[in-house]
Amino acid sequence: MIDVVFQLMIFFMLTFNIIAPEGDFDVRMPLGKSSAEPPDDLQLPPIQVRLAADDEGTLAGISMNGEPVLDFGDLRQRVASFVDVALESGASLEDVELEIDCDYELNYINIIDAITAVSGRLEDGQLIEMVKKISFVPLQRQP
Amino acid sequence: MTPMIDVTFQLITFFMFVLNFSEAEQDERIQLPSSQLAKPAEGVVEAPITMQLTADGGVLYAGEIIPVDEIGGSLQRERDIIVAADKDPKRATVIVRADGRANAGDVQRVIQICQELGFQQFALRALYKPD
Numbered sequence: 001m002i003d004v005v006f007q008l009m010i011f012f013m014l015t016f017n018i019i020a021p022e023g024d025f026d027v028r029m030p031l032g033k034s035s036a037e038p039p040d041d042l043q044l045p046p047i048q049v050r051l052a053a054d055d056e057g058t059l060a061g062i063s064m065n066g067e068p069v070l071d072f073g074d075l076r077q078r079v080a081s082f083v084d085v086a087l088e089s090g091a092s093l094e095d096v097e098l099e100i101d102c103d104y105e106l107n108y109i110n111i112i113d114a115i116t117a118v119s120g121r122l123e124d125g126q127l128i129e130m131v132k133k134i135s136f137v138p139l140q141r142q143p
Numbered sequence: 144m145t146p147m148i149d150v151t152f153q154l155i156t157f158f159m160f161v162l163n164f165s166e167a168e169q170d171e172r173i174q175l176p177s178s179q180l181a182k183p184a185e186g187v188v189e190a191p192i193t194m195q196l197t198a199d200g201g202v203l204y205a206g207e208i209i210p211v212d213e214i215g216g217s218l219q220r221e222r223d224i225i226v227a228a229d230k231d232p233k234r235a236t237v238i239v240r241a242d243g244r245a246n247a248g249d250v251q252r253v254i255q256i257c258q259e260l261g262f263q264q265f266a267l268r269a270l271y272k273p274d
Contacts, residue, residue, distance in 0.1 A: 003145060007152035014159050023181025024238070024266035031258040057246065104248030108196075108241045109176035111250065112269050116178040127180070136251050 025115050027134050044086060046097035047079065047131070051114060053106035062114075072117040079118045083130045093132055101137035172197055176243035177270040188236045188266070190228070192221050194257070196241035200249045211249050215256055222260050232261040240268045 052061040062069040069075045079098070086096050098118055102111065118131045173195055194202060194214070201208035204217050225235050237257050241250050254265060 001145070004148050004152075007149055007156075011152055011156060014156060021183050021271050022175065022268055023178070023183045023271040024268050025178075025181060026236075027265045027267060028263055029254065029258060029265055030263045031261075051247075053247075057244070102247045102251075104246055106247040107243060108245045108247050108250050109243035111247050112176040112178050112243070112267065115267065116180045116269075120180050122179070136254065139248055139251055139255070 025112070025119065025134075027115075029135050044091060044095050044097070046099045046135075047082060047118075048137075049075070049098060049100050049114060049118070051100065051102040051106055051110055053103035053110075055105065057105045057107040059106065059110045072113050075114070076117040076121055079130055080121060093129060096131050097133040097135070098131045099135050099137050104139065172203065173240055173242045174198075174244070175240060175268060175270045177272040179271070179273055181269040181271045183271060184266070188238070190225050190230050190235035191238050192218075192225075192235060192257075192262075193238045193240060194253050196239070196245045196250060196253060198242040198244040200246055202253065211252050211256075214253065215260075218256060218260055222262075233263050235262060236264040236266050237262050238266045238268055 048065050050061075050063045051059060052063075054060045062071070062075055064075060064078050069078060083093070083096055087093070100111065100114060115134060119134070120127050120129045122128075195204070196202055196211075197208060200211060202211055202214050203209075204214065209217070222232050225232055237254075239250060239253065241253075257265070
């Protein structure tokens with residue numbers, strides 16, 4: 001009997017220890033397309049998100065289209081309202097583009113946080129997709 | 144009866160271990176960032192190439208750490224393999240498993256090198272943590 005109890009314990013200890021599953025953010029980034037290209041009439045200008053870093057690589061500031069943003073929650077709300085306006089004016093989600101411009105030293109985790117903030121929001125457990133086209137501004141500066 | 148149950152639980156335990164360890168190309172040298180929106184991959188990724196970036200800016204490739212600037216050669220080989228298998232590099236997916244502490248710039252450089260070789264699909268990998 002005791003054996004069985006121990007076995008059960010081991011079993012449950014192991015089940016609760018499962019490694020978190022991995023997931024992907026799919027990004028399509030062909031070469032040679034950037035905001036330098038003149039946009040078509042139908043195309044919306046891309047949302048510019050700038051992530052500044054200090055020397056340590058920690059996030060020092062976020063801005064969206066030149067306006068300072070408090071945190072990633074704030075960024076999500078701003079992007080959400082931008083997307084809503086775009087959808088009301090007849091554009092589809094595919095037309096909304098976003099460019100991430102970050103400092104070289106910035107820790108990569110902030111990029112994932114930023115992409116998480118802009119690519120969707122959860123409302124009552126339902127995922128509402130926002131920006132699907134995400135690209136990086138080409139590096140200006142080598143280390 | 145008891146030995147029966149014991150054996151069954153042992154078996155279950157064994158299989159759980161095996162399942163956990165076979166999980167993708169996990170490497171403890173890389174601590175992925177976590178996100179609540181990372182989508183677990185649906186189905187089989189076509190011609191995946193995994194680029195693993197460590198915190199100090201090296202790429203883990205074939206068990207060795209290579210500086211970012213020198214991955215061009217190995218990537219070229221991967222590309223040749225894909226082309227030889229009659230697949231289009233444009234449709235191949237480069238899975239980027241980068242450590243959360245790696246420089247964003249290094250990740251961008253890896254992506255840039257891949258782009259120059261004709262890859263277009265990227266999957267930025269993160270741990271899925273709901274909440």
